[in-house]
Amino acid sequence: MRIQDIIPEIEKLAPTAYAEGFDNVGLLTGSPEKEVTGVLVTLDTLENVVDEAIEKDCNLILSFHPIIFSGLKKLTGSNYVERTVLKAIKNDIAIYAIHTALDNSFKGVNDMICEQLGLKKRRILIPQTGTIKKLITFVPKKDAASVREALFAAGAGTIGNYDHCSFNLIGSGSFRGNEESNPVIGRKGETHYEEEVQIGVTFPKHLEKGIIKALFEGHPYEEVAYEVTSLENVNQHIGMGMLGELEEELDERSFLKQVKEIFGTGCIRHSALLEKPIKKVAVLGGSGSFAIEKAAAAGADIFITADLKYHDFYKAEQKLVLADIGHYESEQYTKNLLASYLKKKFANFAVVLSNTDTNPIKYF
Known part of the structure; x- marks a missing residue:
């Protein structure tokens, strides 16, 4: 190995x-x-x-x-x-x-924090943009099924809990090859019309190289027509921080005591307690001051992170509790x-x- x-x-x-x-x-x-x-x-x-x-x-x-x-x-x-x-x-x-590749992974740093705290209904706090791409290609009708399967095998067509997702349109494609061409269908110098399927699939951007390779290997044409575009769709499986919920709500002091024991931190620096129960918890391992407003907007009762500075604690604005448990402790x-x-x-x-x-x- x-x-x-x-x-x-x-x-x-x-x-x-x-x-x-x-x-x-x-x-x-x-x-x-x-x-x-x-x-x-x-x-x-x-x-x-x-x-x-x-x-x-x-x-x-x-x-x-x-x-x-x-x-x-x-x-x-x-x-x-x-x-x-x-x-x-x-x-x-x-x-x-x-x-940060692991920071942005759904099963990464923040998921481990949630796991230790027993949080349910987990979702990404700040989804990363530009992580989803879309491929459009045009395939002879008789070859559409095999090309689709090749794309699926390479990781295309997965949306959340579903795979083999695609959209298909049947139409007429035309082309004419020059003297240097070697057409699989039709003849050089003649315009050919072929019944084709337009296949559309989405995929995570890190798989693009393998998906394009699968397309070229599985497509019958000498020249493959395709388009790749980046989408603005929110991807709830890639991004910074995580939001989850406790099985049962706890008072602030009991929850902070529990957090201190779980993460073995020497102390927890926190903003003013609001005398409200803790149910929804936002977490971000390592330096997380940039996510305070996002945690508040998501309705978190408390935001657990590290490396907060003096003025960061003012950003709690009586909306949530900020808890700095230490950089090492949050990622241990x-x-x-x-x-x-x-x-x-x-x-x-x-x-x-x-x-x-x-x-x-x-x-x-």
């Missing part, structure tokens, strides 16, 4: 196409051709994490946060980033970072998700959950 065999499975869970533009996801160090001896799963890649990988014979580190975030102009070992990267390269250890279960996922996909090599504590914040 090589690294390049593992990456596609990781990207089924969290396609890099949905990572935020500012992020640095994917393979950061190492060759994709390298044979894998083991995978160490961690929240952060630091020097001691690389040491752990060496000790446990893991030459691939699957990290939530990218150790290389902005550009590196030199590698002299003058700071923890450079030292970590140098150590990984010297010991031939690959690092793959998943970060992510590595369990990744390790569990990989163990199910690959049984022929070791997937190791890192036991190195990478939380830089301590509580007195």
Whole structure:
């Protein structure tokens, strides 16, 4: 098993196409051709994490946060980033970072928070735009069924809980090939009319390359006519944050106490309590101040996130409670998700959950 065999499975869970533009996801160090001896799963890649990988014979580190975030102009070992990267390269250890690709996944960071809190009726808080595309193509009537099936097999035509979704129109297509053409139907230099089916399917944007490949391989024509457009439809399976509901409502203090115990945080910084029961809960792992207004507009009673600044707490506006549980604490279960996922996909090599504590914040 090589690294390049593992990456596609990781990207089924969290396609890099949905990572935020500012992020640095994917393979950061190492060759994709390298044979894998083991995978160490961690929240952060630091020097001691690389040491752990060496000790446990893991030459691939699957990290939530990218150790290389902005550009590196030199590698002299003058700071923890450079030292970590140098150590990984010297010991031939690959690092793959998943970060906001997993943040935007329906079964990612925020779903894990919801799972720990036992939230039901989960939905994305801020759906990502431009994630759905539409393919229109024109196929001879006798070949329409096989081309449709090829597109479905490549992942097209899935809408929510339904698959094999398409729209089909029968019409007459015309074409005339020049002297360089090699028409499957008709003759060079003659205008030909063929009964065709216009097939329309939608698909998630990260599958576009494979879907176009399937179209060209399954289509009988020498020249394939097709259109791909981006849609503005809301995709409730990709985006930042999540909204869910408690099985039974709780008073604010009881709920905050429960959250503190579940996430093992040294303290929870929160806005003024409203003396209202908690039922609808919004969550966003990591730095989530940008989503405060969205959480309030969604009718959340409380918004659980991290890295809130002094003035962010004013944005509660007596509409909801803001609760900062800590960056590390909000994302800590992510590595369990990744390790569990990989163990199910690959049984022929070791997937190791890192036991190195990478939380830089301590509580007195």
